[in-house]
Each structure stands twice: as structure tokens, then as C-alpha cells.
Amino acid sequence: xxxxxxxxxxxxxxxxxxxxxxxxxxxxxxxxxxxxxxxxxxxxxxxxxxxxxxxxxxxxxxxxxxxxxxxxxxxxxxxxxxxxxxxxxxxxxxxxxxxxxxxxxxxxxxxxxxxxxxxxxxxxxxxxxxxxxxxxxxxxxxxxxxxxxxxxxxxxxxxxxxxxxxxxxxxxxxxxxxxxxxxxxxxxxxxxxxxxxxxxxxxxxxxxxxxxxxxxxxxxxxxxxxxxxxxxxxxxxxxxxxxxxxxxxxxxxxxxxxxxxxxxxxxxxxxxxxxxxxxxxxxxxxxxxxxxxxxxxxxxxxxxx
Numbered sequence: 001x002x003x004x005x006x007x008x009x010x011x012x013x014x015x016x017x018x019x020x021x022x023x024x025x026x027x028x029x030x031x032x033x034x035x036x037x038x039x040x041x042x043x044x045x046x047x048x049x050x051x052x053x054x055x056x057x058x059x060x061x062x063x064x065x066x067x068x069x070x071x072x073x074x075x076x077x078x079x080x081x082x083x084x085x086x087x088x089x090x091x092x093x094x095x096x097x098x099x100x101x102x103x104x105x106x107x108x109x110x111x112x113x114x115x116x117x118x119x120x121x122x123x124x125x126x127x128x129x130x131x132x133x134x135x136x137x138x139x140x141x142x143x144x145x146x147x148x149x150x151x152x153x154x155x156x157x158x159x160x161x162x163x164x165x166x167x168x169x170x171x172x173x174x175x176x177x178x179x180x181x182x183x184x185x186x187x188x189x190x191x192x193x194x195x196x197x198x199x200x201x202x203x204x205x206x207x208x209x210x211x212x213x214x215x216x217x218x219x220x221x222x223x224x225x226x227x228x229x230x231x232x233x234x235x236x237x238x239x240x241x242x243x244x245x246x247x248x249x250x251x252x253x254x255x256x257x258x259x260x261x262x263x264x265x266x267x268x269x270x271x272x273x274x275x276x277x278x279x280x281x282x283x284x285x286x287x288x289x290x291x292x293x294x295x296x297x298x299x300x301x302x303x304x305x
Contacts, residue, residue: 006182012246019241019250027260031231031268035222040209041093042201045231047214047223049085049198052232056191070188076246077185081193084175086200086234091168099161109142110195114173115251116291122180122247131248138255141283143274145258176242176251182204187239196230252291255284 036044060067073081095104118137120127179185214220226232240249259280265271 001210011244012234014245015241015243015247018237018254019245022234022238022241023254023257024260025229025237026257027230027264029226029230030265030272031151032095032222032226035218036226037215037219037222039214039219039223040205040212041089041096042205042209043212044223044226045089045093046198046201046205047229048227049194049201051224051227052235053191053195053198053251054229056194056236060188060191060261064094064276065188066186067191067264070186071192073185073189073192077189078193078196079184080178080182081189082196082200084179084228086169086197087191088172088175089197089201090169090204091171096162096219097161099158099165102229103158104165105258106143106146107162107257108168109146110139110166111169111172111176112251112254113139113148114169114255115176116248118177119180119247119251119301122177125248126255127248129292131252131291134252134287134289135255137283137287137290138252141174142255142258145280165289172187173251176238179242180247183243187236187243190236194235198269216271249291254286255287259284 033044039047057067060070094110095108115136116131117124117127120131214223239246259277262271262277262280265275266273
């Protein structure tokens with residue numbers, strides 16, 4: 001694809017749709033985590049990212065592509081890739097262990113709003129009122145959904161956990177937006193970021209967690225699905241989307257993740273429907289529609305990956 005073609009609206013729409021598929025994949029994480037059973041978080045991350053990295057490497061070899069050029073990246077690229085993937089998950093799990101899960105999850109879901117705001121600072125992008133209002137509506141819907149209609153309980157003892165959740169949100173938003181600045185880095189490099197993340201998570205597991213492996217066929221299939229989907233494969237399509245799609249629209253659409261996740265849990269009989277889900281649906285869907293009006297100037301990267 002030529003440099004000019006990458007700016008074509010149809011190319012941007014396609015890349016946005018590809019990136020948006022990560023949102024669908026991430027929505028399966030809660031259900032798959034429940035099916036995996038009581039596996040320690042870092043072990044789960046290590047296994048899932050090992051599967052994702054191995055799959056990425058296998059795809060390159062089957063295509064007869066030399067993986068070494070994708071491996072040879074400057075230090076800042078490695079810092080961003082591994083820092084984003086591993087740093088986000090480490091901070092998120094720390095937040096869940098040191099703060100109430102509902103409030104920690106709410107603060108974590110500031111990252112779509114932060115993507116919309118941060119992306120407005122990129123060259124060639126602008127932060128329009130529809131994008132900002134749509135993101136805020138999505139945040140309100142997420143608040144209703146994860147709190148069950150009750151306000152967050154910001155207790156002092158949990159403040160370190162809330163800080164970790166906020167740091168996780170900033171980390172993921174920063175990773176997503178800064179990836180746009182490294183548009184010349186091929187998405188194939190995510191393969192090695194996944195493998196490095198798996199190694200670091202494995203070390204954390206050995207140092208801080210009990211040894212509890214997945215038990216039974218269903219649990220192992222859930223771990224495999226995680227590596228192919230929400231904790232692995234999703235990061236390849238997300239990388240493509242944030243580099244070449246409409247990053248502000250992706251940020252606003254990301255608020256659909258907790259809604260879709262809750263819907264899957266309800267369909268699987270692991271959660272109960274109620275008015276918070278209906279209200280959250282209206283706010284999130286309405287916010288995404290609003291954010292999609294007028295485009296935020298997302299023009300995509302200017303190189304083929």
C-alpha cells in the first residue's frame with residue numbers, strides 16, 4: 001500500500017474495524033477467566049501471552065517471513081511494547097488485589113476516555129466536542145455498569161489500589177496512543193512483545209504466587225482461548241487499529257467492552273440482568289454513536305505494516 005493510500009477514508013475505516021475486533025475479544029475475558037478457574041493472575045498472563053507469541057511466530061514462519069527484522073527494534077520501541085503489555089497487566093492485577101474490585105475496575109476504565117483525550121494531542125488529530133462528549137457518556141455508562149448503580153466507595157485504605165488502577169489506565173492509554181508515533185514498527189513485532197511479557201509474568205509468578213495450574217480440559221481450553229483472543233491475539237489487531245485507524249473512535253468504542261462482557265456473563269448464567277445494564281447500554285451505545293460523528297481526524301499511519 002502506498003503512503004497516500006493509507007490516508008484514504010476506506011483504509012482508515014477498515015483499520016478501525018480491525019482494531020475494533022479487539023474490543024469484542026476483550027469482552028470474552030471475564031467469562032474465560034471464570035472458566036479457567038483459580039489460576040493465579042501472573043501464571044494466567046504468562047500462559048496466555050506464551051500462546052499468543054508462539055502463534056504469532058508460527059504465522060510468520062508459515063508465511064515464510066523472516067521474523068528477525070521485527071525482532072530488531074530500537075530500545076524505545078521495546079520499552080513501549082513490553083511496558084505497555086506487561087506494565088498494564090501488572091498494575092491492573094495489583095489494583096484488584098489492593099482495592100475493591102468494582103471501584104478498581106471503574107478507575108481502570110478511564111483508559112478509553114484517556115485515549116480520546118491523548119489522541120487529540122497527536123499531529124494531524126483534533127479533539128472535537130462529539131468525541132469528548134461521547135467518551136464521557138461511555139464513562140458514565142461504565143460507572144453505572146460496574147458499580148451496579150451505586151456510587152464508588154473511595155475508602156482511604158484502598159487508595160494505593162486506586163492509584164494502581166489509575167496508573168494502569170494511563171499506561172494502556174499511553175501505550176495505545178504512543179504506538180501511533182511508532183507507525184513504522186510492523187505489527188509482527190507484537191509477537192516478541194508478547195513473548196517478553198510472558199517471560200516477565202512467569203518470573204513474577206515464580207516469585208509471588210502459589211503454583212496452581214489449570215484443572216481439567218475446560219480450564220485448559222479457556223486458557224488457550226485467552227491466548228488466541230483477549231490476552232494475546234487482541235493485541236495484534238489493536239496495534240493495527242491504533243496505528244492506521246481512527247484512534248479516537250476506537251477509544252470511544254472501547255467502552256463497549258464492559259457492556260459486552262457483562263452480556264456474555266448473563267448469557268452464560270454467571271450474572272443477573274437488571275436496570276444498570278439497560279442504562280449502561282443506552283449511555284455506552286449513545287456515546288459511541290456521538291463520538292463517531294464528524295470523525296476526530298484519525299487518518300491512520302503512513303506506512304504499510
